[in-house]
Amino acid sequence: MRKTPTFAQRFMMGLVRGYQLLFSHWIQAGCRYQPSCSAYAMQALARHGACAGSYLAAARILRCNPFCLGGHDPVPDNAPGLFTRLGCVQPARPSPSSNPEASP
Numbered sequence: 001m002r003k004t005p006t007f008a009q010r011f012m013m014g015l016v017r018g019y020q021l022l023f024s025h026w027i028q029a030g031c032r033y034q035p036s037c038s039a040y041a042m043q044a045l046a047r048h049g050a051c052a053g054s055y056l057a058a059a060r061i062l063r064c065n066p067f068c069l070g071g072h073d074p075v076p077d078n079a080p081g082l083f084t085r086l087g088c089v090q091p092a093r094p095s096p097s098s099n100p101e102a103s104p
Contacts, residue, residue: 008050016041016057032070037061043075052079 005013020038031037040060045053056075064070 005046006050009045009053012050012054013042013045016045032064032068033060033073034071035074037064040073040075047075048079055080 016038024038033040035043037057037060041053041057044056044060047053048056056079060073063073
């Protein structure tokens with residue numbers, strides 16, 4: 001079950017989509033990472049919300065430089081610890097099937 005995106009999420013995702021439509025065609029070098037930095041930002045915003053998603057997207061953009069190796073870098077399943085402590089996002093809960101103590 002997916003939550004409806006908040007206004008802040010929709011706004012930030014709109015900014016990223018605007019970048020994709022208007023400016024990404026002029027940057028021919030492309031991203032060193034897979035998925036691209038803008039696709040990563042969209043996934044991070046959708047998965048972790050505006051606060052943590054923006055942080056993850058900014059950290060990814062800062063990692064993308066001429067000295068990085070690049071490669072596959074997916075959005076993490078869990079938000080950074082700072083955002084769970086501040087209450088911006090809920091910490092991920094382990095599934096019952098992965099907990100050996102939960103089985104009878």
